[in-house]
Amino acid sequence: MRRILMRLLYGINTNGQGHINRARDVIRQLLFDGHQVDCLFSGPTPPLYAKSLVRRWRHIPGYKIKFSGQGINVPETLLQNLLHFRNFPRIFENVRRLVKQEDYDAIITDFEGFSCMAGLATQKPVISVDHQHSLIHFKQVLPPVQVHDLIVGMGLVLYCTPLCNHYFAIDFVQELERSGIGTLFPLFEKFELLDYTPTVEDHYCVYLPYLREQHVLKVLQKFPEERFKVYGYHRKETLGHVSFEPTGRQTFLQDMASSKGVLMHAGFSSSWEAILLKKHIYLNPLDNHIEQATNAHRLAKFDRAHVAPILTRESVAAFISKAQDQDYQVNAHLTVTHPSVLTNAIYDRIDDFEPFVSWAIVRKQLSRIAGGISNGVGGVRAQASQTVNHIAQRVSGRFLNRTKRPSELLSNLS
Missing domain, CATH: 3.40.50.2000 (Glycogen Phosphorylase B;)
Structure with a gap:
């Protein structure tokens, strides 16, 4: 010191x-x-x-x-x-x-x-x-x-x-x-995440608040065999296998830590947290946002993210297929310090x-x-x-x- x-x-x-x-x-x-x-x-x-x-x-x-x-x-x-x-x-x-x-x-x-x-x-x-x-x-x-x-x-x-x-x-x-x-x-460890143990349960965690809610729901409903917990729309409702969860930091991190993978925009902080929790990552970078485009590009280069400029059934299917093929385990790793x-x-x-x-x-x-x-x-x-x-x-x-x-x-x- x-x-x-x-x-x-x-x-x-x-x-x-x-x-x-x-x-x-x-x-x-x-x-x-x-x-x-x-x-x-x-x-x-x-x-x-x-x-x-x-x-x-x-x-x-x-x-x-x-x-x-x-x-x-x-x-x-x-x-x-x-x-x-x-x-x-x-x-x-x-x-x-x-x-x-x-x-x-x-x-x-x-x-x-x-x-x-x-x-x-x-x-x-x-x-x-x-x-x-x-x-x-x-x-x-x-x-x-x-x-x-x-x-x-x-x-x-x-x-x-x-x-x-x-x-x-x-x-x-x-x-x-x-x-x-x-x-x-x-990257360095985040003290907040030390309270969460990564596991693999039966859901994917979704945080795409800048996409229209109806569009997100329409795409996710095409995967009835999967379960999705969706954050960012400030409401609590379950529609079949898609659950909209109220905004909450602790519940979001818990659902991310226990998920099969995470679908989100390409913000640096959220991507960082998904990496620390050893999750498969689907990135949908915002338009006209050089930082998010850069984040997505660099993570794809390390084979740490599946990048899709538009949320579609095909891109989500490819992401889920890759996560399943790797038994939801992450093979590529980035350096993390203290x-x-x-x-x-x-x-x-x-x-x-x-x-x-x-x-x-x-x-x-x-x-x-x-x-x-x-x-x-x-x-x-x-x-x-x-x-x-x-x-x-x-x-x-x-x-x-x-x-x-x-x-x-x-x-x-x-």
């Missing part, structure tokens, strides 16, 4: 449950190691269990994702967030003051941008622990996708965590891969932190992000550029009060 105990701020993006579930295990290990951890949630209102992760937490507005049908509505998502962009300088300034007032030793962020920028502005170590950075790590392979999906996905990574001292991208890899300021990191291995790596990167940061790099990075976000959005473009330039000036001004420009340092040496 690290001898010097730290006060840490953990920024968590609350779009979906994946960021919270991943951060929960890292936070638990940090607390076990004796550190004090506060949480900063940004985005939609966090669920109750997220607020119980630590004693002190705050929730601030952040970006939100708009869904339409079986995928992300990219135009509405961009428009909704750009219209609220003018509030971001005020939010950033409040978070910067919080970081300065609390005098945190380091910032850890799971795809949360304000804590990242505030840590940079106050010259604190900023460590990103997420999955999304695997999209920009050069040693990972991207799936064949539409160019605009790729641009949106990578733009979102740069927007949410534009600068950090090091990022750990948790991903489906067999070994640790470090390159520059980034490290691809294998959360303490990750936290020890985080401590090493914090120890390596150097407080000097070039103000020119900050302004260049932020201006690049502003240009990428504002392209093609018409009248909102000027507002977006003006807002991010304002943040850049505030951030660079903070650095100028504490450090000298590289040219000034060189002149002092002559």
Whole structure:
């Protein structure tokens, strides 16, 4: 355990449950190691269990994702967030003051941008622990996708965590891969799942909430010899061999742990849990979602998932047949480590932190992000550029009060 105990701020993006579930295990290990951890949630209102992760937490507005049908509505998502962009300088300034007032030793962020920028502005170590950075790590392979999906996905990574001292991208890899300021990191055990013993009972677990309920029921009813427990539609009803179950974390995990296999979208967190529970996986990635397309592509490469862009009778039949042929046992395995291995790596990167940061790099990075976000959005473009330039000036001004420009340092040496 690290001898010097730290006060840490953990920024968590609350779009979906994946960021919270991943951060929960890292936070638990940090607390076990004796550190004090506060949480900063940004985005939609966090669920109750997220607020119980630590004693002190705050929730601030952040970006939100708009869904339409079986995928992300990219135009509405961009428009909704750009219209609220003018509030971001005020939010950033409040978070910067919080970081300065609390005098945190380091910032850890799971795809949360304000804590990242505030840590940079106050010259604190900023460590990103997420999955999304695997999209920009050069040693990972991207799936064949539409160019605009790729641009949106990578733009979102740069927007949410534009600068950090090091990022750990948790991903489906067999070994640790470090390159520059980034490290691809294998999956680690989740404390929550230690309470569930994998077994094989008489059902498949289904979680496809972005598909129409009638379509899911129609496809599953074509397999009367199988039993399905369906989650995600917030109701309790049994229709023959298909049972709709009310939303509940514990019952869902129990049904997943005791299932023959799992049918779900290609979210990283749920796929991770199915792997830890050693289940056969059927993946139906969302449309216009580069991360889910990438997850599905990489798991298929390891022969750990059956991928189907559309839920059909034929694709489900192929999945069931493969699970039966292997007697519901998984033959392909991925590396799984312990959360303490990750936290020890985080401590090493914090120890390596150097407080000097070039103000020119900050302004260049932020201006690049502003240009990428504002392209093609018409009248909102000027507002977006003006807002991010304002943040850049505030951030660079903070650095100028504490450090000298590289040219000034060189002149002092002559």
